[in-house]
Amino acid sequence: MSESSRIPGPESAKRVGEEQEWLAPGVQRLATLAGIAMRSGQGVVLEDEDGNSYLDFMAGVCVASLGHSHPRWVSAISQQAARLAVGSFTSEARLNLLKLLASLLPDPLHRVQFYSGGAEAVESAIRLAKAATGKFEVVSFWGGFHGKTGGVLSLIGDPFKRGWGPLTPGSHLVPYADCVRCPLKTSYPGCGLACVDFAREQLRAASLGAVAAVIVEPIQGTAGNVVPPPDWLPAVADLAKELDALLIIDEMITGFGRTGTMFGFEHTDTTPDIMTIGKGFGAGFPVTGVVTSPEISKAEPWSKPSSSSSSYGGNPLASAAALATVETILEEGLVENSRRVGEHMLSRLREMQERRRLVGDVRGKGLLIGVDLVADRATGEPLEAKWTERLYKRCLENGLVVMAYGARVRINPPLVICEEEADAGLDIFEAALAEIEAELT
Numbered sequence: 101m102s103e104s105s106r107i108p109g110p111e112s113a114k115r116v117g118e119e120q121e122w123l124a125p126g127v128q129r130l131a132t133l134a135g136i137a138m139r140s141g142q143g144v145v146l147e148d149e150d151g152n153s154y155l156d157f158m159a160g161v162c163v164a165s166l167g168h169s170h171p172r173w174v175s176a177i178s179q180q181a182a183r184l185a186v187g188s189f190t191s192e193a194r195l196n197l198l199k200l201l202a203s204l205l206p207d208p209l210h211r212v213q214f215y216s217g218g219a220e221a222v223e224s225a226i227r228l229a230k231a232a233t234g235k236f237e238v239v240s241f242w243g244g245f246h247g248k249t250g251g252v253l254s255l256i257g258d259p260f261k262r263g264w265g266p267l268t269p270g271s272h273l274v275p276y277a278d279c280v281r282c283p284l285k286t287s288y289p290g291c292g293l294a295c296v297d298f299a300r301e302q303l304r305a306a307s308l309g310a311v312a313a314v315i316v317e318p319i320q321g322t323a324g325n326v327v328p329p330p331d332w333l334p335a336v337a338d339l340a341k342e343l344d345a346l347l348i349i350d351e352m353i354t355g356f357g358r359t360g361t362m363f364g365f366e367h368t369d370t371t372p373d374i375m376t377i378g379k380g381f382g383a384g385f386p387v388t389g390v391v392t393s394p395e396i397s398k399a400e401p402w403s404k405p406s407s408s409s410s411s412y413g414g415n416p417l418a419s420a421a422a423l424a425t426v427e428t429i430l431e432e433g434l435v436e437n438s439r440r441v442g443e444h445m446l447s448r449l450r451e452m453q454e455r456r457r458l459v460g461d462v463r464g465k466g467l468l469i470g471v472d473l474v475a476d477r478a479t480g481e482p483l484e485a486k487w488t489e490r491l492y493k494r495c496l497e498n499g500l501v502v503m504a505y506g507a508r509v510r511i512n513p514p515l516v517i518c519e520e521e522a523d524a525g526l527d528i529f530e531a532a533l534a535e536i537e538a539e540l541t
C-alpha cells in the first residue's frame with residue numbers, strides 16, 4: 101500500500117527529529133522504532149505525513165475498536181463538546197450509557213463507576229475488593245499486565261516492574277495457563293490444570309490468609325495474546341471462591357467484541373465479581389470503568405461520597421464517546437464481525453504456519469490473535485529481537501502496522517476490518533516473514 105519503500109519519509113523524519121528536542125523518553129517502543137509522524141486515519145488505514153498509508157493491525161493496542169475517525173463517533177463527540185464536556189453531574193449521555201451497559205451485562209453486574217485510564221480503573225477495582233472483603237492481599241498472574249501506576253505495578257507478572265520497588269505488600273504472582281510455554285513443563289489436557297494446583301499450593305505457603313481479590317485477564321494481551329484452555333478461567337474462579345476472595349476480570353483488552361463475544365469471560369461460564377473495562381470501550385476517547393454488583397458496590401469506604409470518583413470519570417464528553425462506541429459496535433454487528441474475520445485470519449495464519457518455518461504457535465479468539473516466532477520449531481526457541489524488529493520495519497515499509505516487537509507478534513486490528521483488508525495485511529506479513537527467512541539462511 102505504501103508508495104515509498106523508505107520509511108520514515110522526509111516529512112516524518114523532520115517532525116520526529118524536531119519532537120525529539122522536547123519529548124521526554126519512555127514513550128511507546130513501537131512508535132519510537134517506527135520514527136513515523138502520522139497525519140490521519142480512516143477506518144483501518146493510517147496515513148503518515150509523507151502520504152504513505154498503512155493497514156492498522158495494532159489499533160492503538162486494541163483501543164481503536166471502531167477504526168479511525170468513525171463518523172458516528174466523531175459526530176457524537178463534536179456535538180457533546182459543543183453542549184457540555186465537563187463535570188460529575190448526571191447527564192443524558194451518562195444515563196443512557198449506564199442503561200445500555202446494564203442491558204449488555206449479566207446479573208448482578210449492574211453498577212458502574214467511570215474513570216479515564218486503565219490503570220486507574222484497576223486501582224479502583226482493587227480498592228473496592230479490599231473494601232468489600234476487609235482483606236488486603238491480591239493474586240495476579242505471570243505474564244499479566246494491568247497498568248503502570250503504583251498500586252498495580254506489583255500485579256505485573258514480568259521483570260517490567262524492576263527498579264520501582266518496594267511494591268505493594270500482599271501481592272502474589274502465580275502461573276498463567278500459557279500452555280505453549282508451560283512453566284511447569286507439562287501439557288494440556290493431561291496436566292489436569294497443574295498450574296491452578298500449583299497456585300493453590302503457592303498461596304497455601306505464602307498467603308497470610310487475607311486474599312481480597314484474584315485479578316486475571318481472560319486472554320493475556322501484553323504477554324502476546326495468550327489464550328488459556330477453556331476450563332482454566334472457571335478453575336481460577338473456583339480458586340478465588342476457596343480463598344473467599346473476589347474475582348476481578350480485567351476486560352480492558354478483551355471487552356466490547358474484541359474476542360468475538362461482547363466480553364472475554366463469555367467464552368466460559370465464569371462471571372466476575374468485579375470487571376474492569378477500557379480501551380475499545382471509548383474507541384480512542386479515554387474512558388474506562390469498574391463494573392460490579394449493587395451489593396459489592398456498597399462497600400465502604402469505596403462507596404462514600406467522593407471516595408471513588410475522579411476528575412474526568414464519566415463526564416458528559418466521555419460518556420457520549422463511550423455511548424456512541426458501544427451503540428456502533430451493536431448496530432454494525434462488530435462483535436460478529438470480530439468473530440468471523442478473526443476466524444478467517446486464524447485459518448490463514450495456520451496455513452502460513454505450514455509454509456513459514458519461523459511461525460511457531462498460532463492462537464486467538466476473534467480479532468485478538470497471537471503468533472509466536474521461533475528460531476527453531478523443534479525446540480521452540482524464540483526468534484531474537486533484532487529479527488522481530490526487522491520484521492516490524494519491513495511490514496511498515498510495505499504498508500502494515502503490526503505489533504511485532506518481540507517473538508510474540510500481536511495481531512489486533514480495529515473491529516471494523518473486512519476480510520479483504522485482513523488478507524491484504526496478512527499478505528504483507530507473510531512476504532516480510534519470507535524475506536527474514538531468506539536473510540537467516
Ligand SMILES: Cc1ncc(COP(=O)(O)O)c(C=O)c1O
Nearest residue numbers: 217218219245246247321350352
Ligand atoms: C489488561 C490491561 N489492563 C490494564 C491496562 C492499563 O491500561 P492503561 O494503559 O490505560 O493504564 C492495560 C494496558 O495495556 C491492559 O492491557
